[in-house]
Amino acid sequence: MSHDHPIDDQAPARSRPATLADIAAAVGVSPSTVSRTLHGVPRASEATRRKILAAANELGFEPNPHARSLRTSSSRFVGMVVPDVTHPYFMRVLNGVSDVVEQAGYQVLLMSSARRADKERAALRALVSQRVAGILLATSGGYEPCGVPLVFYTHVEADTGDGRIRFTDADGIGQLVRHLLEHGHTRIGFIGGPAGTPTAQERREGFRTALENAWLAVPGDYLRVSDSRWSGESGTRAALDLLALDPPPTAIVAASDMLAVGAMRGLRQLGKRIPEDVALVSFGDPLFADLFEPPLTAVSHDAQALGMRAAELLLDQLREPSERRDVRLPVELVVRRSCGCTASAATGSAQPASADLAAVVQRQYECR
Amino acid sequence: MSHDHPIDDQAPARSRPATLADIAAAVGVSPSTVSRTLHGVPRASEATRRKILAAANELGFEPNPHARSLRTSSSRFVGMVVPDVTHPYFMRVLNGVSDVVEQAGYQVLLMSSARRADKERAALRALVSQRVAGILLATSGGYEPCGVPLVFYTHVEADTGDGRIRFTDADGIGQLVRHLLEHGHTRIGFIGGPAGTPTAQERREGFRTALENAWLAVPGDYLRVSDSRWSGESGTRAALDLLALDPPPTAIVAASDMLAVGAMRGLRQLGKRIPEDVALVSFGDPLFADLFEPPLTAVSHDAQALGMRAAELLLDQLREPSERRDVRLPVELVVRRSCGCTASAATGSAQPASADLAAVVQRQYECR
DNA sequence: CTGAAAGCGCTTACAG
């Protein structure tokens, strides 16, 4: 009987998916028993257990997630809200999140806030109404407590959430600044993120601190901010503005990859040579930075690793709620040529795919 | 009474979300009536209608999607499976899809196949078990009919699905080839996608046809294929292989942006100058191609528009099933410098953000 | 125009 699959062939229409009741009928037990067996709750008799499992298999049983969610009022979804679905950084984070979360039997439900507080609120509400088990949030200012375990990543809010994870932002900016100082720069401009967001503020403070540690004052108009979208266009504008100053900076630190890319376009528009006229370095490694002219020196971070750790933090909270944890992941300086360093080896060099590779690349260039 | 919000304040615990029954109790009607009113079915008396709407508002009612899905056995989700969540192209498609689909009251449920047929099958099954209303699929070979309206995008399967949308692949490759021919190239190599996939095959045929139309034969070893992931690394390898041939090609057409990027790295490794030693052009515009050295000539396509049209095709099918439609979206050649053209204007140029801008960029360069 | 009732497919105390 289990060899010629009569159940399968005689199934009403193959259209209706199998239910617990179908299995129960096929085996001759109650739906309760089937449910319990499938959940491995109190050890059913080995005989019926076997029959139930076989029947479930035979019928291709998959529990109806909606029935389950309705009953338990929670789902196997983890909600993730990103500020921008088209940004490679967030997609790499998503990749890391998916891996970990699927391992644990969850699925990720992705929502975009488009960097707008109102859309973020809407996304959060939609997630709650979907009864997601937990939420991963890079906030754009729309956060409000929502009764679901929530961990912040990358863009965090102070004193809330059940967890928090981000990179060592201030330190990363500090590395960039110190590197420029080694090149002899003293007039360094900064293109930061939108005023008022914690992440942007932390990076700007990192910039200021690094300069102050070198006994360098920071002219107010050397500090620019981007629009709320951290857009490349606003990076371009900021670069144009900086170069119009008197005296203009001889080096620029961009607080994100898109801002750096925008700045690079701005400097080209002006016909400025990088790094001869202005050096340019970036917090965040844009895609294909190794192919730019000149290759862009940047602080690189492992977005996928951050996603994985973020998911783990959340999963831990789902298993048993505990104190809020605050995690920082390290970053790494990838020296290329936009800072003023010159290639010692041939110009060929692949994009660093890992920390090791980045180190190799770093060695390929020697400073001054 | 509707001014001091007594219901809100006296709510049991604010924890349990409001249900139809809550509204019914508050207004003094049956849940059936509430449900019908909220759906606007048969015109309820204006008086009760008002009261119901007010109460729903007051209580912050949001229908439980799981209860609804369980009852109707379909959800407000549209499933979308992408071969690679970290690829900017697919994320731009997603962006377009989201816009259209959310407009219509749906949400997108994103799944990755990681370009593997088995994971694609699993994703499809998960989507079906979630009772998604429809599916958008860029197949990696794991497609099987699943009883849900489905439209293919970008990577299509022959003779199935309820719709199909992609770019004019063969024509795009043809434009690249013709442009290289105008530069005087006769030995042109091709780095294609993985053998056996329809999209890769169409692009390769486009290549062959364009050359044959110019009475040029194609040596078999000038035709390379990538690995199954269309990875940059395999693009690099292919470029290395092509340049090791005797005689080597004087120009290379890459069938995707990642393959072009990989090829560029390969050519750098060999110390080859682009375009002096080898010209390089790409089907698909990588992010930041304008910042490359040299800026990459590429066929550009509007991924977001494709996403929007794909979603519309699917939505149409959901409204009323009809014949399968097969849509092609046009592509556009963006001439930069890797083909051998030289900049007439200053080198500064922003990444083309729209068709218009692309045209402007194109005008900035003059051929030969 | 409106209500009572059934049922979607599951889970989980509560009895036996």
Next chain:
DNA sequence: CTGAAAGCGCTTACAG
């Protein structure tokens, strides 16, 4: 060890 029963929150014929 197992079954009968209730109930999660909705929708939708079916009566009135």
